[in-house]
Amino acid sequence: GSPKYQLLRQPGLRPSRHLPDTLIIGVKKSGTRALLEFIRLHPDVRAAGSEVHFFDRHYQRGLRWYRHHMPYTIEGQITMEKTPSYFVTKEVPQRVYHMNTATKLLIVVRDPVTRAISDYTQAASKKADMKRFEQLAFVNGSYSVVDTTWGPVKIGVYSRYLERWLLYFPLSQLLFISGERLIMDPAYEIGRVQDFLGLKRVVTEKHFYFNATKGFPCLFKSEARSTPHCLGKTKGRNHPHIDPSAIERLREFYRPFNNKFYQLTGINFAWA
Numbered sequence: 001g002s003p004k005y006q007l008l009r010q011p012g013l014r015p016s017r018h019l020p021d022t023l024i025i026g027v028k029k030s031g032t033r034a035l036l037e038f039i040r041l042h043p044d045v046r047a048a049g050s051e052v053h054f055f056d057r058h059y060q061r062g063l064r065w066y067r068h069h070m071p072y073t074i075e076g077q078i079t080m081e082k083t084p085s086y087f088v089t090k091e092v093p094q095r096v097y098h099m100n101t102a103t104k105l106l107i108v109v110r111d112p113v114t115r116a117i118s119d120y121t122q123a124a125s126k127k128a129d130m131k132r133f134e135q136l137a138f139v140n141g142s143y144s145v146v147d148t149t150w151g152p153v154k155i156g157v158y159s160r161y162l163e164r165w166l167l168y169f170p171l172s173q174l175l176f177i178s179g180e181r182l183i184m185d186p187a188y189e190i191g192r193v194q195d196f197l198g199l200k201r202v203v204t205e206k207h208f209y210f211n212a213t214k215g216f217p218c219l220f221k222s223e224a225r226s227t228p229h230c231l232g233k234t235k236g237r238n239h240p241h242i243d244p245s246a247i248e249r250l251r252e253f254y255r256p257f258n259n260k261f262y263q264l265t266g267i268n269f270a271w272a
């Protein structure tokens with residue numbers, strides 16, 4: 001055969017699909033898409049483009065099905081997938097553990113109050129007559145009792161979900177990425193991710209520029225596009241105005257859970 005064919009006969013060079021080594025497990029609306037798009041700039045990272053939802057929705061289809069949703073890689077390349085609902089779905093830690101106990105887990109976290117508003121804003125964008133955030137976040141009319149059953153509020157209790165992951169994985173296999181810092185200083189956070197994954201620091205500040213109109217970091221180029229571009233319109237939405245006293249009450253609600261989360265992770269995210 002041709003020289004190219006000869007090359008492809010070498011096992012490590014023949015592209016094939018592999019189960020992921022690394023998962024971005026959440027948290028929804030914290031910057032998970034930005035993280036995936038930024039880290040996949042690295043030539044040694046290959047990622048599934050859309051959320052596969054294997055461990056939460058399609059688990060019964062089996063690992064063969066999952067593997068077929070992974071991109072082709074050659075030896076030395078990391079296979080990655082991101083599905084933010086993994087972090088909060090009860091059965092997922094055990095299922096990931098059963099696939100591979102050495103799986104590396106990336107978790108983007110953001111102030112749970114802004115995360116809740118972001119989550120609400122996304123839901124409201126899909127539904128015409130959505131109630132106000134303040135009406136949904138609290139039980140009854142006042143701001144006294146927080147509705148902890150409402151998804152956007154519930155998901156922000158990070159410590160509760162993290163405790164389940166820690167039953168299966170040591171902290172050393174988890175990397176927490178600050179969603180705030182991913183916006184302020186993407187190169188810094190991507191540097192940490194590359195170190196954690198044992199990759200050379202290829203993605204650097206040279207890849208990013210700050211788009212003042214959008215108010216977010218954007219990319220000069222990526223695998224898919226060679227011209228400067230930002231994430232899509234659904235990332236970095238304008239949030240509605242929320243009554244400051246509702247925000248204050250939510251901060252108070254999250255404070256003990258945030259402290260617990262800082263304690264579990266050993267990181268003070270200083271969400272106030």
Ligand code: A3P
Pocket residue numbers: 027028029030031032033034084117118119121179182183216217218230231234235236237238
């Ligand atoms: P908002 O749209 O509420 O501002 P996810 O990808 O997990 O759904 O997170 C979406 C959030 O990512 C956005 O929430 C935005 O704040 C944040 N984000 C982080 N970096 C971004 C970037 N470079 N461009 C756009 N949004 C970014």
